[in-house]
Amino acid sequence: MSVSAQEKSKLILTGPIAPTLWSLTWPMIFGVATLISFNVVDTFFISLLGTEELAAIGFTFPVTFTVISLTIGLGIGTSAVIARKLGADDHEGARHAGSSALWLAAGLVALLAAIGYLSSDFIFSRLGASASIKTLIDSYMNIWFLGAVLLVIPMIGNSVLRAAGDTKTPSLIMALGGLMNAVLDPILIFGLGPIPALGIQGAAIASVISWSVGFSAIIYLLIWRRRLIDPLPESVLAFWQQSRQLLSIGLPAASANMLTPLALGVLTAIVATHGAPAVAAFGAGARLESIASVVILALSMTLPPFISQNFGAGQMDRVQDAYKVALKLVIAVQAVAYVLMLLLLPVIQMAFARDAEVARVLAWFVWIMPLGYGVQGCIILTNSSLNALHRPMQALSLSLVRLFVMFVPLSWLGNQLAGLPGLFAGGVIANILTAVIAYRWFMRLTNDLRGEIPPAALAKAAKAAKAQESSHGA
Known part of the structure; x- marks a missing residue:
């Protein structure tokens, strides 16, 4: 029997933790896997155009991820604020937010x-793009920038649904957009019948069309079908007050997320000193990393929302x-993912490498970088959990430590000592060291927060726990 979103919201506060968390996560694994797999298909089709086109996409990644990171950060703020309001039984406040x-x-x-x-010319020149590659970048990014707002609305709308315990609908919307993109990519890139071959520009147009589908679906669901939000905020003053609350979490979260493309930009500039094939391989590897990290992304x-609702209800043990539970799952899954990537390395090289040098660098990437994906997942989940506890500045501090105290310096040092393999190894070492810091940080914070919970909330949490034990005993 299927469980409604409202029942799942109640299970977040009272149900057994591992099964409840899994019931929320598996639909998102499907949605994220579908979306990312089609992004990898996108990279595959572009790689068929040539090494320069693949390198151009590699250069765009830090910039596009900056915009996406802002959206992710605002989604984190949205989810944290709404889920905590729902945990405190403030449904009207959640709707307005x-x-x-x-x-x-x-x-x-x-x-x-x-x-x-x-500022496109300035940005990509500083990243090390040559004049010919810059022309390809412009043909892609000019379309991408114009359609960016169509990307943000579905992502924020999905955060609203997830905060209420509905993870199935967001996964379906993500899968629909990804499927649309995968179908349109080859048609618009290579042409079909009366449709001309648009090359790399066609990939950008396919993305914008797929975002439009997600935009239409989420607006219909949130405003007209489920009436979870209003078409307009209740007033300018209310919008300002709610925006301040959202930004108090969303801006630090977005800043933390935008540090990642900034760090990637630095690494891309370092990789660019090894030539366009190295950038092409690095860009392809970054997309492989996303598909290997599906469970991490789904759990993030x-x-x-699970943590925020229980935090709002005063249930710090949960x-x-x-x-x-989430950290154990991520470590186990990423160990399996590493083995699978090694076994599939020849297939990966055949799919993305049209050049011997691209294949060689891609092999280094696959042998080294995935060794750190499990601990990297622990850092990502710690970061998102800190935001869920309404501690965005601590999440931002953790991101600063990871990227600019550990990741970039150790990657640069590795490059100085051993070239690209050393750069990749430096990133793995940085992730291991930061994961240890992240775990100790989170556990100390949650122990401290116990003392800040009001007695009434503790009594309510104890009553809920007792009721849960009784129901399981029955």
């Missing part, structure tokens, strides 16, 4: 996309237990 979140995110992403569009979307 969701409405303001959509308008706020659309405005901020439109502004960031406009800045990126106007479902663990925060917060810590859910965090530990």
Whole structure:
């Protein structure tokens, strides 16, 4: 028998932790896997155009991920605020917060996309793109920037649904967009019948069309079908107040996420000193990393609402237990993912490498970088959990430590000592060291938070725990 979103929201507070977390996560694994697999298909089709086209996409990754990171950060803020309100039984406040979140995110992403569009020449020149590759980048990014707002609304809307315990609908929307992109990619890139071959520009157009489908679906669901949000915020004053609350978590979370493309930009510039084939392989490897990290990405979307609702209800034992369950799952899954990537390395090289040098660098990437994916997942989940506990500045501090105290310096040092293999090894070492810091940080914080919970909330949590034990005993 299927479980409704409302029942899942109740299970978050009272149900057995591992099964409840898994019931929330598996639909997201499907959605994320479908979406990312089609992005890999996107990279595959572009690689058929040539090494320069694949290198161009590699250069765009830090920039596109900056816009996406802002959206992810705002989604984290949206999910944390709404889930905590739901945990405290404030459904009206959750509804108003969701409405303001959509308008706020659309405005901020439109502004960031406009800045990126106007400063494109400066950005990609500094990243080391040659004149010929820069022309290819422009043909892709000019379309991408114009459609960026169509990407942000589905992502924020999905955060509203996940905060309420509905993870199946967001996964279906993500899968629909990914499927649409995969179908349109070869048609628009290579042409079909009366449709001309648009090359790398066709890939960008396919993405914007697929985002439009997700935009239409999420607006219909949130406003007209389920009436979870209003078309407009209740008032300008209310929008301002709710935006401040959302941004208090969303901006530090977005800043933390945007540190990743900044670090990737630095690494891309270092990799570019080894030539265009190295950038092409590095860009392909980054996309392989995303598909190898499907469970991490899914848990980073479902663990925060679980933590926020239980935090709102004063149930810190469930917060810590859910965090530990998630980390164990990520370590186990990523160990399996590493073995699978090694076994599939010849297939990966055949799919993405049209050049012997690209194949060689890609092999180094696959042998070394996935060794750190499990501990990297622990850092990502710790970061999202800190945001769920309304501690965004601590999450931002953790990201700073990971990327600019550990990852970039150790990767640079590795490159100086051993070239690209050393760069990859430096990143793995950085992730291991940061994961240890992250775990100790989170456990100390949650132990401290126990003393801040009001007695009434503790009594309510104890009553819920007792009721849960009785129901399991029965």
